[in-house]
Amino acid sequence: KAGVTQTPRYLIKTRGQQVTLSCSPISGHRSVSWYQQTPGQGLQFLFEYFSETQRNKGNFPGRFSGRQFSNSRSEMNVSTLELGDSALYLCASSLGTSFYEQYFGPGTRLTVT
Amino acid sequence: ELKVEQNPLFLSMQEGKNYTIYCNYSTTSDRLYWYRQDPGKSLESLFVLLSNGAVKQEGRLMASLDTKARLSTLHITAAVHDLSATYFCAVTIQGAQKLVFGQGTRLTINP
Numbered sequence: 001k002a003g004v005t006q007t008p009r010y011l012i013k014t015r016g017q018q019v020t021l022s023c024s025p026i027s028g029h030r031s032v033s034w035y036q037q038t039p040g041q042g043l044q045f046l047f048e049y050f051s052e053t054q055r056n057k058g059n060f061p062g063r064f065s066g067r068q069f070s071n072s073r074s075e076m077n078v079s080t081l082e083l084g085d086s087a088l089y090l091c092a093s094s095l096g097t098s099f100y101e102q103y104f105g106p107g108t109r110l111t112v113t
Numbered sequence: 114e115l116k117v118e119q120n121p122l123f124l125s126m127q128e129g130k131n132y133t134i135y136c137n138y139s140t141t142s143d144r145l146y147w148y149r150q151d152p153g154k155s156l157e158s159l160f161v162l163l164s165n166g167a168v169k170q171e172g173r174l175m176a177s178l179d180t181k182a183r184l185s186t187l188h189i190t191a192a193v194h195d196l197s198a199t200y201f202c203a204v205t206i207q208g209a210q211k212l213v214f215g216q217g218t219r220l221t222i223n224p
Contacts, residue, residue, distance in 0.1 A: 031210055043201065043214040056211045090155060094210070101146075102212065104156040 002027065004093050004105035012111045018079040021108045023091035025072050029103075031055075031096025032074035034066060037088040037107075046089075049074050050096045078110075086112045115140050115206050119215035127223055129191055134218045136185040136202035145185045146203045146212065147176050156201065159187075192222045 005024045013019050025032050033056075034046040045058040049068035066076040072093075078085055088109050092102035116139040126132050136145070144163055148156040160169045162178035162185060169176050173196065175188045185202055199219045203212040 033210065033212075035212075042216050043203075043212075045211045045213070048210050050210070056209050058211070092156075092212075096210065101158060101161055103158070104148075106155045 004103055006091055006105040006108050010109045013081050015081055017081050020075055020077045021089055023074045025093030029093035029095055030072055031094045033092045034076050035090045081112045083112050115213045117204055117213050117215040119218050123219050125221045126192055128193055132189050134187040136215055138183050138204045142204035143207050144205045145178050147187055148201045150199045194222050197222045
């Protein structure tokens with residue numbers, strides 16, 4: 001069974017630009033969650049999507065948004081990038097029907113210059 | 114607000130020694146997770162602890178959960194260099210599909 005995949009793996013953007021990251025969950029998983037990891041703030045929850053609906057949201061500004069498609073693939077978008085958005089963005093998938101375990105993808109390393 | 118605290122944050126130890134990482138959380142939670150992260154890599158699931166008194170073991174690692182004390186421990190027995198990594202605990206907020214992570218414990222095992 002294929003694991004969680006994320007694209008791209010590495011990304012360099014300039015301050016003020018926007019970026020879209022993609023996550024494909026494990027086959028059969030309907031929940032996709034996104035996390036941001038930085039040296040200063042650690043691992044923080046961004047949002048979770050289940051059956052194309054945002055079900056939970058973390059404490060991030062509106063510049064961070066996401067969506068989920070009918071095949072459970074998810075994208076997150078960050079608009080008007082700031083230097084502080086440089087981070088490892090991890091997505092995780094789970095069955096979603098009862099929260100048991102999340103399986104993490106390899107992450108996208110975003111660098112904002 | 115649910116807070117998760119780990120200690121120590123940094124741990125340097127010699128091969129063959131035993132040590133314990135502690136994870137405290139502030140409010141009632143229904144599940145506790147331990148993850149391992151190697152430098153530049155993603156999170157690898159180690160254990161999921163579901164109930165009070167739960168104990169799980171895999172190789173040289175053993176995790177336990179005391180829900181009354183809101184404490185989990187990750188015990189390392191006879192450490193080997195391959196266990197060098199950062200270890201995170203995380204808990205779920207009841208009713209929400211959201212993991213709240215501790216700060217991580219960076220473990221370095223020296224020959």
